Amino acid sequence: MTSQSYDVIVAGVGAMGSAACWHLAQRGLKVLGLERFDLGHAMGSSHGLNRIIRLAYFEGSHYVPIVRRAHELWAQTGAEAGMQLLHVTGSVDLAPEGAGMVESSLKSCLDHGLTHEVLDGKEIARRFPAFHLPAGHLGLWQPDGGFVASEKAIYAHVGLAQSRGADIRTNEPLLDWSPTADGGVTVRTERGTYSAGRLVITSGGWITDAVPALASKLTTVRQAIGWFTTRRPELFRQGAFPVFILTVEEGNFYGFPLYEHPGFKLGGPHFAREPMDPRDPDRTPSPQQVAMIRECLARYLPDAAGDPLTLKGCVYTVSPDEDFVIDTVPGVPQAVFASCCSGHGFKFASAIGEILADLSTSGRSAFNLSPFSLGRLAA
Ligand SMILES: Cc1cc2nc3c(=O)[nH]c(=O)nc-3n(C[C@H](O)[C@H](O)[C@H](O)COP(=O)(O)OP(=O)(O)OC[C@H]3O[C@@H](n4cnc5c(N)ncnc54)[C@H](O)[C@@H]3O)c2cc1C
Numbered sequence: 001m002t003s004q005s006y007d008v009i010v011a012g013v014g015a016m017g018s019a020a021c022w023h024l025a026q027r028g029l030k031v032l033g034l035e036r037f038d039l040g041h042a043m044g045s046s047h048g049l050n051r052i053i054r055l056a057y058f059e060g061s062h063y064v065p066i067v068r069r070a071h072e073l074w075a076q077t078g079a080e081a082g083m084q085l086l087h088v089t090g091s092v093d094l095a096p097e098g099a100g101m102v103e104s105s106l107k108s109c110l111d112h113g114l115t116h117e118v119l120d121g122k123e124i125a126r127r128f129p130a131f132h133l134p135a136g137h138l139g140l141w142q143p144d145g146g147f148v149a150s151e152k153a154i155y156a157h158v159g160l161a162q163s164r165g166a167d168i169r170t171n172e173p174l175l176d177w178s179p180t181a182d183g184g185v186t187v188r189t190e191r192g193t194y195s196a197g198r199l200v201i202t203s204g205g206w207i208t209d210a211v212p213a214l215a216s217k218l219t220t221v222r223q224a225i226g227w228f229t230t231r232r233p234e235l236f237r238q239g240a241f242p243v244f245i246l247t248v249e250e251g252n253f254y255g256f257p258l259y260e261h262p263g264f265k266l267g268g269p270h271f272a273r274e275p276m277d278p279r280d281p282d283r284t285p286s287p288q289q290v291a292m293i294r295e296c297l298a299r300y301l302p303d304a305a306g307d308p309l310t311l312k313g314c315v316y317t318v319s320p321d322e323d324f325v326i327d328t329v330p331g332v333p334q335a336v337f338a339s340c341c342s343g344h345g346f347k348f349a350s351a352i353g354e355i356l357a358d359l360s361t362s363g364r365s366a367f368n369l370s371p372f373s374l375g376r377l378a379a
Contacts, residue, residue, distance in 0.1 A: 006032040006196040008360055010141020011174040011210060012203035013039065015046045015150065015346050018157035018339045020200050020221070022077070022358075025164035027357060032194055033166060034187070035245065036173035036206065039158060040281060044204045045315050047197040048225050051150045051346035052243045054091045056142040058104035059322070059344060062371050064353050068112075069367075072281050073350035074148055081156035083286070084149065089238055089257050091145020094124065094131070095247035097138045103141040117141045128242065130235040132300055147243050147256055150346055157353065174203070174210060180331045198360040201337035205278035205315040211337050213330050217377045218339060222276040223314045224285035227263030228295055229306025236264050238303060245270075248262050253296045264304035268292050270343055274275055276313050286314040317341035319377065323347075326355065326372040336360055 008024050010017045013035035013300075021033040030111075032307035053071060057063040067244055070085065078085035101117065109116040119139035124131055142160075158168055177187045177199060185199040201210045208215040230236055241257040253271025258264065272284050290311060297305035319325055322342035331334040336359045338352050351367075357367045370376075 003193050006194060008028045008198045008200060009034065009185065009194055009196040010200045010202060011152070011177070011187070012036070012201065013158060013168060013170070014044050014202065014204050015154060015349040016340055016352050017200070017202035018154045018161070018175070019349045020202060020356040021168065022157040023353045023357035023358065025161040025166040027361065031161065031166040032196065033158070033161065033168040033260065034172050034174050034189060035168070035170045036203070039154060042312065043278070043281070046150050047156060048068065048312050048314060049149065049151060049261060049265070050147040050256055052144065052145070053086070053148050053347035053378045054093070054145045054243070054254070055114055056091065056093060056116055056140055056145070056244070057106040057108045058101045060371070062106050062368065064112040064114070066348055066367050070348045071144065071352070073354065074153070077160065077256065077263045077350055081160055081292060082153050083156050085156060086146060086148055087154050087212050087238065087259070087298035088144060088146040090141060090143045090242040091142040092119070092128070092129060092244045094133065094137055094244055096134070096136050099247055100244070101247050102138045102140045103209070105142070109140070109142065112236060115143055126360045129237070130303055132250070132299055132302055145243055147259070148347060153349065157254070161186070167267040177210065183334055185334060197334065199335040200356050201335065202356070205248055205317050207317065207337060207339050211329055212333035213374060214339065215326065217319060217325065218341065219318050220276055220278050221272070221316045221318055222274045222286050223267065223272065223343065224263065224289035224293060225267040225312050226290060226308045227261050227265050227310040228297060228304050228308055230264045230304040231306060233258060233302040234269055246296070246305070248296065248300060250292055250296055253293065255301070263309040263312065264295060264301070264303070266301070268293060268296065273318070276315065278333055283313040285311050308373060316343045319345070321377070324372045325354070325374055325377070326369055327374040328359070330374065333363065
């Protein structure tokens with residue numbers, strides 16, 4: 001059995017944890033990253049090649065400063081790692097006029113001076129003929145949006161962290177942890193006991209095991225994504241087609257231009273709430289969600305409504321107000337956690353890693369984290 005000591009232990013080396021390992025190791029700290037599975041596994045929330053990054057943020061203007069920093073860091077980290085992590089394709093939020101999404105995205109652009117255009121149905125069809133939308137849909141176009149190569153991003157952060165001495169241990173889950181009398185922590189795994197001055201908990205869908213205070217606040221649900229045969233791939237290639245969020249009567253769907261797969265990727269419906277226990281090893285996507293994705297393609301993107309080439313299931317961790325939870329563990333200031341959840345967290349991971357490093361080293365962040373406090377969910 002091992003017994004070693006570190007400056008910081010990071011529990012969960014997925015999107016947020018890998019970024020935290022890099023930002024901590026970059027500061028010269030001795031870091032241990034513990035991961036339940038192997039890197040690039042398909043059991044959590046970050047697999048499936050890519051994730052949308054939108055700067056026009058209908059979920060709330062307060063996210064924009066953090067996503068701007070994340071955008072900058074994705075480009076920078078990609079360059080340092082020698083991998084293209086950020087792909088700028090432009091983003092378009094599509095919804096019926098008055099439904100709220102385009103209006104909220106527009107507000108975030110106006111609040112933060114983001115370049116944008118509001119497109120009517122005719123203009124959407126002219127620029128992006130792949131969409132066949134109902135009359136009355138508007139689009140909010142933002143040219144800096146795009147996607148992040150999600151699996152590569154984890155590899156990039158881990159590789160960079162290792163290059164600065166981080167110790168990354170896969171297939172070694174944290175079993176339990178406790179604060180110590182000297183203000184540090186002790187962490188136990190099947191292979192040993194480790195001590196550290198600080199603990200960062202980024203265990204995604206499993207976070208309530210390590211932070212019981214979250215147990216009554218977060219739920220985990222199953223989400224489906226699929227890649228479908230397109231009969232006109234030229235309409236969906238990068239340069240011709242943006243990332244998008246689409247609100248229609250069937251729900252909220254999201255999609256990407258073609259990327260490292262012959263099929264067109266569509267996910268959703270975003271607000272589907274089919275509870276799942278992440279401990280259940282079955283990641284088969286729900287047949288109901290797959291049927292809804294196929295229906296969405298047939299009605300609104302008919303040139304990509306071919307047979308599914310790949311279907312995957314994935315875990316969403318959902319908070320009651322769908323905002324993130326980033327805070328210290330109640331009564332244990334040396335332990336911080338981030339549940340950047342509700343299906344929209346990946347784009348922020350590069351910045352959240354930096355935020356977690358700031359919180360662990362100075363107890364402060366340059367960003368206003370009050371919208372993400374655990375206390376707001378107290379009622
Ligand atoms: C289908 C789908 C589509 C999405 N689309 C988008 C999108 O387009 N844009 C966007 O911004 N966001 C999107 N999201 C949300 C985003 O992907 C998540 O917010 C993000 O991946 C969460 O990162 P995480 O680090 O919290 O979780 P993960 O990346 O899952 O990492 C958690 C890690 O902790 C490990 N772990 C668990 N327990 C332990 C333990 N006890 N000890 C050690 N390790 C442990 C897990 O194995 C896992 O590797 C999507 C999510 C899904 C599921």
